[in-house]
Amino acid sequence: MTTSMREALLDPTGAAEGANDSTLSPRPVTLKGLTVGLLDNTKPNSTLLLDEIAADLKRDYGIGEIKHYVKDYFGTPVKDELFRQIVSEVDIVITAVGDCGSCSAATVADGILFERAGIPTVSITSDSFAMSGQAMADVQGFPGFQFVMVQHPVASLDVEHIRGRADQAVPDALRILGVTEIV
């Protein structure tokens, strides 16, 4: 996917090639042995939240390698070079956290980008910004794109409360991924 095509994903006209593809990538059913990419958008507590979720998935669902990635800016979709790297290295992406207007929209846009590239993706926003996430999905021609919403706030929480947010997120993440098998 070229940079211009990625940028066109923010074009509400949907003129870009593939901009109205609303087909989910194939669901994995099981996570056992899969490489999971954690895409941190640099918002406070994103890393911790993603790590807690990944720890749950490692313990209970047998995920394989965990790869960490960091966006350079939370308010826009992932840059093309990093996008292509992630697509080439992982089986599944989990990205967080959309706890503001622009970052929730971008987090959902990232999820749609990865889904259209064939990578099952869980985008995580806070519930206060569900509307901006859903609006981005609508604008991108993927109104049925499902994402995880955890209770707002996220940025100001301590470790214990982030642990709680992760517990909130995991069941929905599994549902979105179509996973039922516990190891």
Place this chain on the structure above:
Amino acid sequence: MSTTVSVDHALASFREMMATDGYLLTWSEVGGDKVVVKIDASDGACEDCLVPLPVMTSIMAKALDPTGYELDHVELPGSH
């Protein structure tokens, strides 16, 4: 005025969402059946957190559906 209440009600949840990032949402009627939504930054607003205009427009247009009004346009800080 019931219509005013209806638009206020329709935009209430989004107004709360905007306030979380430090923005104030107001609206005004234009031409009898259209609405202009204006977003202003309060002191300490998160400049990088503002929803992109296409997304904002999509949210507002959808929110106004049940009110009988159509969205004319959205004015973001710096554009008015």
